[in-house]
Amino acid sequence: MEPPQEFPFPFPAYQIQKQFMKELYNCLESGKLGLFESPTGTGKSLSLICGALKWLIDHEKWKKQELTSIIAEIDNKIRNCKKPSDDWFTMQTEQLELNSQRELLQAKLNALLEYEGEREKFKKIVESKKATQTKMIGKIKRQSTTKFTESNKTKEIDLDISDVEKDLILEDALSNSESSEEEDTEEPLFKNTKIFFCSRTHSQLTQFVHELKRSPYSQNISVVPLSSRQNYCINKSVKRLKHISLINEICLQLQRKKTTVKKEKDLKKLKTTSGCPFVPGDQKLMMAEILTSIQDVEEIAQKGQENNTCPYYGSRKSLQNGQLILVPYNSILHKSTRDNLGIDLKGNVLIIDEAHNLLDAIEGMHSSLITGRNLLHCYSQLSQYQKRFESLFSAKSVLYLSQLNFCLKKILTLFGATTRSHPNDKIDKTVTTKLYKIEEFEMLTEIDTVNIFKLLEFVKISKLAHKLQGFVEQYGNSIKINEQKIKKSGITEFLNSIKNKDTLSQGTASIADIAENNEEQTTNPLMAILNFLECLKSRYIDGRICVLPGATIGQGIIKFLLLNPATNFHDIVKDARSVILAGGTMEPMSEFIDQLFLMAGAMPDRIMTFSCDHVIPKENILSNIVIRGPTGVEFEFSFYNRQDIKLLDELGRALLNICNIVPAGIVVFFPSYSYEDIVFKHLDKSGIASKISVKKHIYREPKLASQVNVTLDQYAHSIKNPQSPCNGSLLFSVVGGKLSEGLNFSDDLGRCIIVIGLPYPNIKSPELQEKMKYLNEHVKPNAGNSFYENSCMKAVNQCIGRSVRHINDYSTVILLDKRYRHKVKVLPQWIQRSLTINDSFGPVIGRDNRFLRAVEWSKENVPEKKFNSRLINQ
Template sequence: MTAMEPPVEFAFPFPAYQIQKDFMKELYMCLENGDLGIFESPTGTGKSLSIICGAVKWLLDHEDHKKNDLIVKIAALDTKLREMDEKQTTDWFSIQTDQLKIRNEKQLLQNQLDLILKNEEKMSKIKQKIVGDAKKVFHKSKAVRPDSIDLDSNNREDEKDHDDDDLILEDLSDDSDESDEETDQYQNTKIYYCSRTHTQLSQFIGELKQSPYSSNVRLVPLASRMSYCINKNVKRLKHSNLINEKCLQLQRKKSTAKDEKSLKKSKVTTSCPFLPGNQEALKTQILGAIKDVEDVSRIAQELNTCAYYSSRNSVEDGQVIILPYNSILHKSTRLSLGINLKGNVLIIDEAHNLLDAIERMHSAEITGRNLLHSINQLTQYQNRFESRFSPMNLLSINQLSFCLKKLIHFLGGTSKSNPQDKIAEKSSRLYTLEEFETAAEIDTINLFKLIDFVKNSKLCFKLQKYMDKAGNVVMIHNNKTHKSGLKDFLNTLQGKQSEVVEIPLIVKDDKKSAESQSSSLMAVINFLECLKNNCSDGRVFLLPASTIGQAGLKFVLLNPAAHFIDIVTDARAVVLAGGTMEPISEFKDQLFASAGADPKRIRTFTCGHVVSKDNILATVLTRGPSGTDLEFNYQNRDNKKILDEVGRILSNLCNIAPGGMVVFLPSYKYEITVHEHLEASGILKKLSMKKRIFREPKLTSEVEKTLEDYTKSVNNPQHPRNGSLLFSVIGGKLSEGLNFSDNLGRCIVVIGMPYPNIKSPELQEKIKFLNENMVRNSFHEISTDSSHSRAVIQIFFQAPNAGSLFYENLCMKAVNQCIGRAIRHINDYAAVVLLDKRYTHKSNSLPTWLQNSLVITDSFPNTIRNMAKFFADRKKSNSV
């Protein structure tokens, strides 16, 4: 198939800026050529719309091009056949043979074209069906609402004789009765779009609704069972893993006719009342018009059918699939959702923290408390049902118990320990996976098979259900008392065992640990699954403590590319997009190159800001009003002179900056230090007379209320105040994903540089790993022969400073996210003040659009004059 060229003009809801046109053109060619793209477009430049109009335009063109290409090829073969029929020759055998080959080739092409035409007809019917048929279903479905059904009461009588049947492990078999038949269906090209949060995905869907392509594209929003489930009896389990297992149990059916008959005879109801329901009606609604997760859930409730499975079943006919990070980046989740990236496009938005997200997603931590809960719950479960386990399941259960006991022994306890038991505190230490498995004495266990057993047998769900029925009493160890007396003695002589009374020792946990009991085994299994990684890709850290319950183990992934290889290999094209993607070299080296990608596939695009240079005032201030050097390193954190300078600077800025001023500090601890000093020195009281003071809340639940109060205070200042001041933390709850546009963020002040703790063992190991393993490449031309022809060779070389560069980038990426909170649209304006002389050497790491306005100065009076003029000019231009 011939390659397509980008269109001269892209459909856009309003006249596009030049940078948006450039973005869409580059994106179009990235998808067409099957490249790996890194796209940076500052917030406020219409990044989402540029992605939509560039990517969807390519998708529609690609599908049309594919169809037209088949039509042209079939027509060419028809012409060839006619020419052969008209050709007069005596070699009829060769002609017949050639014609047969051409007809076979034509038939293959015709089959592909027929599938496309059949699919178009199917989609056309869906469009026609959505208005008429869906309304009928709504009226019918409102007659009966299963959400009022009490599943427990309905099934209670039926389950009396089979009370424990659903607690027994699934028998595993190598043979499968499931059919692997594939139906001939057209597989259209798909764009998988993912972002970090549900809010960001909803915003993208909203933008797509407003785009010129809203009626031309089929969008499917995928979400977890937690988000989509409308069965109250399942959703009340709260934990996502338990909801998943319960859902699978309810909708699971036996595969053989014999089993089906047995199931009917047993009269045990295990199916969910919302499955299947009217899946086709909901699927029609999803594919017929663009809807977000809330829309799909609402319609599912009205249709009394499952939103989760309807959305999954809609994927094969969808064109743009919306889903969160973990659904695409976690391989097992991706496979369970039936997502096939082969030949399709993946766009990851808000990708600036992608490397960190992959590392967190594939890391795990457990405590001794988790292990003790798991051991004792598993022991109770095994004692209750051991006689009903198959030999293979019993063997696997014993292997899992062995593994858990070895891990608790490694931490310094035993299976009979209590979480509060004191242990000899060990020093923290890190292990390679090989070293850890040997030291913990679990190297004889095949963890791959053990994890498969846990998943396939549904052990975590079965165990949790048993613990719920048993009252969830955790017996840390059983105190067994034997009955004594004449009767008991006679029973002994007759060979009868004495009755044993188990006295459970109920552990009093705090609220947090009590809530986590139900997921203890899941946490342990997640940790064991991490041990399946390549030995060089991660490390296990021993987290010592004074009690066995607090001691822990943590697996840290060091090589995120190990879990990105399949994506790079399978996907037609991968696009990483964000407002601030610098340093781009990290994505090239640590993700694409380390995943084995051809460097020629990597394409980068960076654009400036739509905001005029005159609307941004950026200053690096190296000295305070009294001439004290501003260097907020660890040694100077408690320096009274510097803290006094901070008070003077903020006091002067509050006089000049209108509206909202957001002050970012390196850590929560330093925010407290600064606040306490300002309060003790009386500066805070003076500041509060100019601007109302707010502080970033400690609890996430309080963030929304703080922002509401801050917004009200900025928009309606009480005289003599001219706005509000918000103390926040770099990398905290307010530094990412929130907008301080217009008056909410007229002045952004960043105090110090947020370098992470270099003494952290995890960080040190990451730096060491990068220094030892990071390889860069370059291209060089060389002469190949005497005719002066030249060839390009690729040279790989070690990057010994990769770890140090990574450490620097951690700091600057966090700073750039804070800066990006202010400028949100073309008419916005703000002043950015960086207080630390170390920024003089980091200007190249700041966003490009900020560098164009950056001034480095040690003169505080000049800074105040420039800022006063800046805001006066903005006020004057806005009043015109």
């Protein structure tokens, strides 16, 4: 199919949007792997929606026309076969073959027509529900709804089973089906082509749903947002379990009880049943609600509560009839999750939005981290669980539990610990940071004597994770870990355990924070252990084990690192008709081509790239690389130079000058939280901060995610409501932090973006060194150095992209470091077109001052005024 000349769009499209949609259409039609770059603010989401859905509708029409055309051709041939002929036997044989072909094609066409008719049936179901609700309004007004409401609120399962001992015994068999009902595994005659749209978070998918609603396709496309039970479950007793694996297991266990409630009159019996009251419920109605109107996950969950039926299974059953399927990263990029959800990419399209960090995301979700505390807690729980119920276990269960305990015991030896150690015991000083290949790790710990594949299969079949969780909840007070040799009072020990993490080395602390922030690490240690053991099933060449000792055994960390994300992308590339990676900043695209597509088995001629300029006019953006400060001190914020007093003083003078000429909001990005803290304390001590405060309220990015919105609200409020002599705010942020991605500093919130230094990752990190070594050996020479450079510049480009967000926006970008003059080619094209390299600071202030005033005058159409741009050198 040729791309159309015009694409339906909610408003007149920019030329770059038209070009984007046309190239996307061609990519999908040709079945290629596409890399699409469209700067934030250029309407990327709408371009993806309108280009992809236009192709999908055209493709479905073409399939129908093709079937109809082929059937018509066969009909003509059959008619010709019925004509008199001397070779009647050959003609009869040919007619039989044609009739057989026609029968199959007609069956496919009928299935297609039936599929098209399903949407109308679903609409009628929803209309019927609305009509019924209208008729019931009068009755509801005459009746008290209090009792029913209270009944609804308690429609949860009492998970306290009287026969606790029996419920905690390991199972020996498990149904292979994860569905609540028997599923038809027969291959359908017709499978509609689907577009799977994938983004990082549910909030981004919710934003995408809002864009869908304002698109021209909002009324004639079936959209199915897929999500986990954790987001869709409306059974409070199940949802209260914090870990997704436990939620999955208890949900499946409840369904195996085969006790369900469909009618309101059965609600009063819930406390005596063990099944889930929401499964199956009226799943047909749930499917109709999902497929006939565009909704996000929260809206569908609300519909499930209103209809007393499970939205999780409703969304899964809607998958077959859906055209556009919305999924978060994990659901697509993790094969087992993809299979469990019933996602089949064969012949379908996958679009991954916000794909600039895709390689990191794949590595992250297929890596795993455990701590010494995990190992000790898990061993303690398993040992006491086995001791209590061993007489009731089968010999097979005892064998595998012993193998699991053996693995825990041997892994602990890496910290110089035993199963009798306490988490707060000091780690032997001879234990150092080390990296192992998978086979080296298994041989060193002797767990190569255990069949990990069979062990993990046993854990799954026996439902060990759920059984152990139930045991811990039931007997938690009596489950104790080994006492420390010198035990302090409870509160003192607790406070010290918190303080201890501050004594970790810089390389270890960042990973330790991850473990500390995961509240499930201690309450469900087995989950972390199982995830780690699962990673050991990877190919030996693709992973490494990093051992990072902490101050105590409990703080010691063992991490599996996936070095080759392509190994988990191979099936996607092979099965999908087309894969689209889209983002605001996708450069360097060679990284995705070399490390993902080619290593996943794609042929070079199947890969295409597209990059468009920004929609904002050239005169609305001004970019500067600044080599020296106001007094001539060179800006080079290298790791060894960052704390130089002269450099910090010069930075303070530069910020003060910029604050004097830039109106409204300024966002300053630092390489790390620690350096932001060093600079702020120096500015405060030197008095520069108080001088800046005359013009700008200073705000700092908080380390806690819960405080981000409060800081942003305060920052925005002081910009919108300036009190003389203040004319706005200054926000100190961190590259790669909470404010560098996903947030918009549009209009007055970001009239100037300043990036201080180059945020290179720690080159001494053993993880980074191993990654670079792997790339050099398996991709191409010098690929490791390119990866190191790209890691820095991708982060910088993300920060720069926070500034201009629409065609009428304007901003200035200032890069403070002389090393940026060698990085021009890896900056975004829309930055390069107005970029100036400045050897001295004075011209920067003058040029920025003229730029900002000129844009303001053009926007406001006011007479030109003279502004004071005198350079401050003190």
